[in-house]
Amino acid sequence: MNALEPTPVPLPLTSQPILVVGATGAIGSQVVQALLVRGARVRVFVRSPEKVSTLPDDVERAVGTLEDREAIARALKGVRAAFYVSPHDAAEETLAGNFVSACEREGVRLVFSGVHAGGATRLSRFVQRTLFGLMMPHYKPKLRLAERVRTSRTSAVVLVPGNYYQMDEVCRDEVQAGRYPLPLGLVPRVDTRDVGEAAARALLDPALPSGDYSLVGPESLSGEQTAAHWSAALGHAVSFAPDLALTDALFERAYGGRKALDCQKSYRLVGKISVKTTPAQVAQTAFLLGRAPRTFAEYTHDTAAAWQAGNLAAEPQEAPRPVLAS
Ligand SMILES: NC(=O)c1ccc[n+]([C@@H]2O[C@H](COP(=O)([O-])OP(=O)(O)OC[C@H]3O[C@@H](n4cnc5c(N)ncnc54)[C@H](OP(=O)(O)O)[C@@H]3O)[C@@H](O)[C@H]2O)c1
Incomplete structure (x- = not known):
């Protein structure tokens, strides 16, 4: 599979x-x-x-x-x-x-x-x-x-x-242009697809003990590491260039309202913290999923492919050349 x-x-x-x-x-x-x-x-x-x-x-x-x-x-x-x-x-x-x-x-x-x-x-x-x-x-x-x-x-x-991998989609244009602007110290992150699957497991398995379960990817990611993954997935240089004013504007553009405000405030903290994902957190996630959590490299690979497919679809077709009478 x-x-x-x-x-x-x-x-x-x-x-x-x-x-x-x-x-x-x-x-x-x-x-x-x-x-x-x-x-x-x-x-x-x-x-x-x-x-x-x-x-x-x-x-x-x-x-x-x-x-x-x-x-x-x-x-x-x-x-x-x-x-x-x-x-x-x-x-x-x-x-x-x-x-x-x-x-x-x-x-x-x-x-x-x-x-x-x-x-x-x-x-x-x-x-x-x-x-x-x-x-x-x-x-x-x-x-x-x-x-x-x-x-x-x-x-x-x-x-x-943890912080969703998919949050990066608010800065799609910037990442494609070679710049990762969201402030990230060192943060546990996770794929929302894994959150969905873990929740499905909990909803369908009445024998699962109640309590807290961490959901994380295999490792915490810094801004530099995040940008390096985007570089590898997109095939061109992406540099980490944290910019709070731009981050605020991106969340406002993507979501607006209370969600934008929550994200803007969160990234003020997320940019400063250094939190290592622990083996116990990864084990809890893997236990719920029945497999290892998705890596950020898998996420950026999938997303870059989807973006490139979308870009190709959006590219204007070449106009038919006029036939010149000889
Ligand atoms: N972003 C992260 O990295 C992160 C990480 C960990 C935890 N979280 C937490 O995750 C939560 C947000 O989850 P999300 O990103 O899935 O939210 P979301 O995309 O903003 O979705 C919110 C959902 O709630 C529905 N909703 C809103 N108000 C409602 C109401 N009054 N009655 C019924 N439905 C209502 C919305 O429906 P409509 O379509 O009708 O609006 C929408 O389906 C937040 O509490 C956040 O703190 C986020």
């Missing part, structure tokens, strides 16, 4: 659907794909059904918002497990509270992916959360809501992904 293809792990399937929140987003869309590859019955909870019109007809559409508790309760009816990702929203703690409480009432297992200060005990997590909150004050609501999930009565599985 091609190492880049999903590697489905045989797991008990169920006639009950799996509910996916955020199915139109970066992570939720990968979770849906991974579930479908594994033959699972899928129900998506979406605000705008037209955004999921390309999904197969047998994917159930539950329409509603996380503000609407009745819509959440309807969406959870008969569900075996639910995936939750916290939207970039000023009220994200309230929205998560609505969803977690509904899962508790319905007796549904919750699989969450997001920012979380992990640890085996409430005390160790409190200490981690306090330290993390000092570095990233605007992440305090994210940290609190993840702890709400972790301590909920939902047999919760909390997936804690």
